[in-house]
Amino acid sequence: MSDAPFKQVTIVGLGLLGGSIGHAVQAFLPDTTVVGYDADPEVRTAARALNLAHRIADTAQDAATGSDLVIFCVPVGAMAAAARAIAPGLSKDALVSDVGSSKATVAAALAEALPGHHIIPAHPVAGTERSGPDAGFATLFRNRWCIVTPPADADPALVQRLVAFWEALGARIDTMDADHHDKVLAVTSHLPHLIAYTIVGTASDLEQVTQSEVIKYSAGGFRDFTRIAASDPTMWRDVFLTNRDAVLEMLQRFTEDLTELQKAIRKGDGETLFDHFTHTRAIRRGIIEMGQDDARPDFGRSDHQGQG
Amino acid sequence: MSDAPFKQVTIVGLGLLGGSIGHAVQAFLPDTTVVGYDADPEVRTAARALNLAHRIADTAQDAATGSDLVIFCVPVGAMAAAARAIAPGLSKDALVSDVGSSKATVAAALAEALPGHHIIPAHPVAGTERSGPDAGFATLFRNRWCIVTPPADADPALVQRLVAFWEALGARIDTMDADHHDKVLAVTSHLPHLIAYTIVGTASDLEQVTQSEVIKYSAGGFRDFTRIAASDPTMWRDVFLTNRDAVLEMLQRFTEDLTELQKAIRKGDGETLFDHFTHTRAIRRGIIEMGQDDARPDFGRSDHQGQG
Numbered sequence: 001m002s003d004a005p006f007k008q009v010t011i012v013g014l015g016l017l018g019g020s021i022g023h024a025v026q027a028f029l030p031d032t033t034v035v036g037y038d039a040d041p042e043v044r045t046a047a048r049a050l051n052l053a054h055r056i057a058d059t060a061q062d063a064a065t066g067s068d069l070v071i072f073c074v075p076v077g078a079m080a081a082a083a084r085a086i087a088p089g090l091s092k093d094a095l096v097s098d099v100g101s102s103k104a105t106v107a108a109a110l111a112e113a114l115p116g117h118h119i120i121p122a123h124p125v126a127g128t129e130r131s132g133p134d135a136g137f138a139t140l141f142r143n144r145w146c147i148v149t150p151p152a153d154a155d156p157a158l159v160q161r162l163v164a165f166w167e168a169l170g171a172r173i174d175t176m177d178a179d180h181h182d183k184v185l186a187v188t189s190h191l192p193h194l195i196a197y198t199i200v201g202t203a204s205d206l207e208q209v210t211q212s213e214v215i216k217y218s219a220g221g222f223r224d225f226t227r228i229a230a231s232d233p234t235m236w237r238d239v240f241l242t243n244r245d246a247v248l249e250m251l252q253r254f255t256e257d258l259t260e261l262q263k264a265i266r267k268g269d270g271e272t273l274f275d276h277f278t279h280t281r282a283i284r285r286g287i288i289e290m291g292q293d294d295a296r297p298d299f300g301r302s303d304h305q306g307q308g
Numbered sequence: 309m310s311d312a313p314f315k316q317v318t319i320v321g322l323g324l325l326g327g328s329i330g331h332a333v334q335a336f337l338p339d340t341t342v343v344g345y346d347a348d349p350e351v352r353t354a355a356r357a358l359n360l361a362h363r364i365a366d367t368a369q370d371a372a373t374g375s376d377l378v379i380f381c382v383p384v385g386a387m388a389a390a391a392r393a394i395a396p397g398l399s400k401d402a403l404v405s406d407v408g409s410s411k412a413t414v415a416a417a418l419a420e421a422l423p424g425h426h427i428i429p430a431h432p433v434a435g436t437e438r439s440g441p442d443a444g445f446a447t448l449f450r451n452r453w454c455i456v457t458p459p460a461d462a463d464p465a466l467v468q469r470l471v472a473f474w475e476a477l478g479a480r481i482d483t484m485d486a487d488h489h490d491k492v493l494a495v496t497s498h499l500p501h502l503i504a505y506t507i508v509g510t511a512s513d514l515e516q517v518t519q520s521e522v523i524k525y526s527a528g529g530f531r532d533f534t535r536i537a538a539s540d541p542t543m544w545r546d547v548f549l550t551n552r553d554a555v556l557e558m559l560q561r562f563t564e565d566l567t568e569l570q571k572a573i574r575k576g577d578g579e580t581l582f583d584h585f586t587h588t589r590a591i592r593r594g595i596i597e598m599g600q601d602d603a604r605p606d607f608g609r610s611d612h613q614g615q616g
Contacts, residue, residue, distance in 0.1 A: 128605035189528025200588040215594040220497025230592035233585035277541035280508040284538035286523040297436035299607040
């Protein structure tokens with residue numbers, strides 16, 4: 001008998017995350033069958049050509065049939081509709097999970113759409129700025145954290161199987177409640193995306209500096225922000241709408257701190273600026289020591305390859 | 309006779325930029341002698357060990373003697389003092405330049421410190437988050453823009469020689485006046501650094517989310533900001549103090565835009581969010597098409613190497 005935590009996994013939504021799970025299951029869980037589904041027929045066609053799964057189903061109901069794990073990889077605002085669509089084919093024994101970036105709202109939506117089913121939401125903190133079925137790759141989750149947010153009444157054995165699944169895909173696991181997850185991600189992911197989207201918008205809409213100048217001189221720091229501001233708009237719209245309170249709270253803190261630095265600049269208070277800029281270096285060191293970023297200068301960008 | 313634009317170049321300040329110029333001149337202008345100087349004796353010792361120049365001078369006066377180009381590579385707030393220190397050894401025929409990130413203030417400071425000398429400020433828009441004498445490398449300027457800001461009365465032949473020098477180091481050249489430079493860099497470099505410093509400070513100072521959680525889940529977007537927030541505190545303090553008006557103006561625009569998105573989140577206005585997030589994708593494409601960033605997902609970070 002196989003040691004695989006699940007015999008058959010269904011992935012609903014074949015973008016960056018769904019496609020990466022498809023590749024990763026085939027690479028790292030050879031005894032597990034993976035079935036893919038996407039509501040968009042063009043994505044299903046692309047997914048077949050890309051071998052994102054052993055089989056790409058043509059209907060939501062067919063996709064879930066016979067699977068003991070179903071993972072929703074759609075924008076968080078689309079979870080409820082996707083869950084209702086697969087409900088007719090879903091076994092009562094199957095575990096339902098997802099990869100959404102906000103967890104309290106998604107947990108509630110899935111519970112409402114699939115009453116009586118086993119639901120354990122999760123969030124692999126991994127991704128790139130790409131989207132679509134051709135954006136995925138098998139090693140996306142390697143050495144990244146996957147946060148599992150089991151409801152209070154979750155079956156511990158099912159939690160353990162979901163943990164084993166993500167560990168097989170290379171992830172490191174943490175468990176916490178959904179509300180805490182949403183606060184943590186508001187600061188480590190949602191606020192950074194909001195800020196990046198804002199500054200890229202600001203820069204592209206000035207009278208005194210042209211867009212062409214912004215592009216030319218972007219290596220001064222701006223280009224770093226354009227990467228995450230190129231992320232999928234639908235996904236991010238949904239994140240902000242479903243994690244509103246935590247995002248607004250973190251944004252309030254950010255604005256207070258920015259106002260303080262603004263005041264220091266206006267007053268010519270170099271000491272406050274220097275102290276603040278010194279304090280922030282330690283965080284970068286922590287991230288690199290924890291293996292959560294590339295230690296090479298400039299993320300190891302190709303400009304600097306061969307710097308010797 | 310050599311075609312090199314300058315026979316002997318003096319670099320004052322041997323950090324990331326100064327050290328990189330030292331390496332680059334030795335690599336790409338073999339007929340040019342490069343002399344280095346730093347006010348810090350420990351940096352001079354390190355610079356000798358690293359071969360940052362053909363010769364490391366022990367006094368500022370000696371450093372400038374016999375050079376037809378002197379480039380100041382110190383924090384912009386330290387330019388005037390560095391200029392006064394080398395003045396006794398500086399020939400009246402020598403060209404004085406710098407690599408500072410703000411130009412109007414620096415041009416005024418150099419003109420006041422070195423009356424009667426030829427001064428043409430410049431700014432290579434290149435760097436990494438590292439600092440110090442061991443941070444430099446010869447290819448730092450390759451394919452990066454160097455903005456030359458000649459005063460109205462600059463000798464065109466000297467401008468041309470300075471352009472030839474930076475081109476030899478691999479840079480692409482633009483010329484503009486200092487005030488316009490300061491507005492452009494306020495948006496492409498100074499504001500991004502201010503925002504990054506702010507958000508990293510905010511994240512490290514929350515009660516509900518620990519610093520350890522911020523570090524662990526930084527791959528959700530936050531880690532991108534930590535890179536530039538690890539830049540040299542003295543350099544950046546000086547940039548904000550010397551380009552105050554342009555930075556505060558751009559910050560005002562940013563704050564207005566952020567308030568608009570904040571309101572959209574609060575009101576649940578998904579359409580405004582979606583439209584904004586779609587608009588910002590085009591800038592990233594422009595930057596990649598112009599060769600100003602790595603086209604690979606996630607800047608080509610090492611986590612994803614071998615994704616195939």
